[in-house]
Amino acid sequence: MQRRILIVVFPGFQLLDMAGPADVFGTADLIVPDGGYAVEVAAPGGGAVSAGNGVTVVAGALGEAAGTVDTLLVAGGLTVPEHVEDRELIADIVRLAAGARRVASVCNGAFLLAEAGLLDHRRVTTHWLSAGELGSRYADVEVDPDPLYIEDGDVWTSAGVLSGVDLALALVARDHGHPLARNVARGLVVYLHRPGGQSQFSTPMRAMTPRSEPLRELQAYIDANPGADLSVPALAARAGMSERHFSRVFTEQTGLSPGRYVERSRADTARRLLEVTGLPLAAVARESGLGTQETLYRVFRRHWRISPGDHRRRFHAKERREP
Template identity: 85%
Template structure:
């Protein structure tokens, strides 16, 4: 059965919001011998400029007839102008009525919310505009942290490249994780990014160090959570005294070495909880947190949730 994927764009849309999911479904169409057909539509149709100046050809949205299997709305910094004009929202609401599922990338969530499709649902969007979404639409439960959220037949995702994660999750739901993994490999992207994974990894929270030795040390910490990451060991690796190393690291990353290491290990533990079935003792050991008790305390401190609750809420179905 061929599944029809309609991506809705508008002048000033974010090109990757469209291109990422389109390539996921387009690649899947090749693997499944035409299992998906991707269409692009916009109010008025014709040549539609993206925010970066690239122009795409789109069908007139008002002439698109349902049913649509997957209705996906892209985001872009001009989305508020489009909402104010009204026609885009009305057309999305019309097509959503016959769609098997509805999705948005980035601040395309504003279009879904304006159409009433997110009322009393949990949703996410780009972290930069999450507060604005929550303030404007009081009936929407906005969670700014996850990469994507599924609530019933409505899916929302965070900014830009998280649209690829969303599309891979939709593909896995349709055809299983084996096909999604094959498509991810073909696109050379990392498949294991469950929806519950945060938009912010530890390196994204920190400043980018100016010096190459500190950048290399930062990468070493993130890649080796179970190693000896004490200040003494890190200072020796950097070839500095402990006092000088602590000062330089804090100055260049915005976090003390100890705080950075704890956050990095917490991220490692969260990934293990999401994509493995390892016992908590194993997760604690492999993430460098040592014991289940420490794992529990770190999770409560950073996310106000227990490791077990996090796993139940966000564990990848593939694991």
């Protein structure tokens, strides 16, 4: 029997919040037609609904949606603040969630789930730009702005926009196993089925670009040379500054201390090596500048909440070995 996926949209929704997961489930259904998915889109009032980018989709009437729903998935969009006040929309989400096996949101669609009371006393995520507001508006919701997606019981929430694809792949993996999820990812030419604990931010995204050209060059040097001496004294000398002045200026212009930036840059290098090479963990630790396997493990758990070995086994090494 197919699993019924009902995606909730509204005027001004983010098109990728709907289309990304819909294509993941649709592709899975092509591969496993007897145990796949049936995707439906519903909106208040139904009919033609315009996304925030002007593209129009035809949706069923949310108020008329009935029957068993396997997964209720709520999209996000710039107009979410308006729709949080739509009592009929929230009531329909509550009604459908009550009979669904699981509930999920993409991006700031989490606000609609929170307004429906479905996120109370749960750990959730959303787009990093909206995380602070979600936490302050809904005091009973524990908001973590870093992960790509979070599973808390039968409720799944994801970060911004394309992380909805990661969320949908995780749901497929939960239903049918990681091999099918990897095949779906391959079919959609998605580079990596990423673990939910992976951060929304790569090192360049986490740090601001320095105003000073010498510091921009130094930032690029750090990212390109993880195995070099990247201590504060060495970096300060390379920048032609005293250690104290360098630390202050670097932190001011990037938003991260030199030590923290270096660790995150090396952690990103280690992650890439795990994803695209077969190097032993000890070699990954050396090549990334982290030194030892113990440091690699500790840093990887801190940044992505998964061990280096699990990351490689679950998400990329198998994918590269398969024909």
